[in-house]
Amino acid sequence: MTSTTRRFRKAKKHSHDVSVPASMQPKPLTKTTVMVVMVLAAIYFMLPVWWLVVQSTKSYGEMLVTHPLWFAEDNSFAANVRDVTTYDGGNFARWVINSIFYSGTTAFIGTLISLSCGYSFSKFRYRGKKILLGMILVGMLLPASLLTIPMFYLFNWMGLVNTVWAIIIPCSVSPFGVFLGMIYCDTIPTELIEAARIDGAGELRIFFGIVIRLLGPAVVTIALFIFVATWNNFLLPLVMLRGKELLPVTLGLYTWQNYKAEILTAQVLTGSLLGVIPVIILFLLLQRYWRAGLAQGSVKA
Template identity: 65%
Template sequence: MSSTTLLTLPARRRARAADDEPNVPASMQPSAGTRTITMVVLIAAALYFLLPLWWLFVQTTKTRPDMVNTPSLWFGSELNLWENIRSVLTYDGGHFTQWLGYSLLYAGAAAVVGTVVSMACGYAFAKFRFRGRRYLLVVIMAGMLLPAALLTIPLFFVFSALGIVNTVWAIIIPSCVSPFGVFLSIIYCQTVPDELIEAARLDGASEVRIFFTIVLRLLSPAVVTVALFIYIGTWNEFLLPMVMLRGKDMLPVTLGLYTWQNYDTEMLTLQVLTGSMLSVIPVIVLFLALQRYWRAGLTQGAVKA
């Protein structure tokens, strides 16, 4: 009797699946039930995250009466999307486009500067041994555990003494400091081979040149991943600009839409919902454009080289 006939039915199925993927052993192939359960869980998770976006898009296509008289997850009697967008872009002197521009400025500057700082700190912690290293690591871990809101009021007094309250620096400087970004960078930088760094030092390269020309290039997926974390965190920042900024000119889009929501003289629900949908588009485009980088970066530090 051949060895194939001795296989049980699940084992045969795994063997057939292994034929489709020859690099994966048959024993590691998931069963049909496991695949089905995994697919059901993934679909449920996708619906959980996409349903609010669908609701937001549907509401922005409606008129005010349709928002009340039609199902919340389906379109109304008439398409009013372009009229709602025009209303958002022109309302209140066109402040929405100004807020969107400042959000791009805050998030973009914080992502660029914060990523360089985080990766530099991660490289130093991963590849150098110096006095006080363990204590600084404890400080970084504590910074990850502390809510950022606890530091907002102390930062306000510091920035007020420096005279930079109600300026873009009051938002960009705190957003560039990311303990979580430093923690990720330490893990990523540990995957850089020490032999490569030593070879560069023997060739006369300085540490700054090694960092910018070798480390950052090798860890480009990791760089994009850290930058996206900082970018999204700054884009969604609410309490910090509320405390640091005065007036409506330099507000980010999140806080600007909040000021519309609190108007007592008129109902601006449609404008707020449409503005929220428009503010999500840059983040979605950024994720889609950089997905091949951050998907690789999420697993780059999983196994040390």
């Protein structure tokens, strides 16, 4: 090893050992308080998940006599899964497929709408822009449940009630997604877009060839937000859909819970656990891009 290489490695090591000034270091009491708060928050969020996992391994009778946060002696998870997948003509699998279809379609369409609108707000000047942006911000403040009944009357007049469009169209329009799209598009240098225009590129080519590619992590972030919001949506399908064929998994399990002739608590809890697995898998697969997208959206060029 040459002396130059040793000096380079030594300098590189010291570059990572830059200490924080003493005035900026948190006090021991602050560190302890933060850790305690974080541990309590983790317990608060993970306790319902743990309870759901434990209850999914029990029969209904075992739920009544065993500790709610610990497993029973006999593991009934396999029997519960079999009951969930075979009960009611195997509708559970159809409901999961419906949820994946609704969430995936709205995530694709909603992300495209959010980024295109955000790109327009960020890079274009036109009359009424501030008014439209204000309407988007007001839409972020309004709860979605407030608009469900008016949308039902509108979709009923259009003949779209009890169709997939009654779920896809409302869930594809996300004011929060448009706001995120605008923040992400602000990070793109305007000079880059102007250079592409000078080279003769059209607006559609600039958007799909440059903007979308530069905002890859942002696309994943917005798509995940819309996907999860659609997956967890309960009130809109409850109002818009009739029958069992088009129900998402959340509403389908709710219909089981309301059966009076049978007690289906074990099946509903097991179905709830199985129904959240696709969302967990999606988050794990896209976690790296999602984190990058959040970091990118927090910095404005």
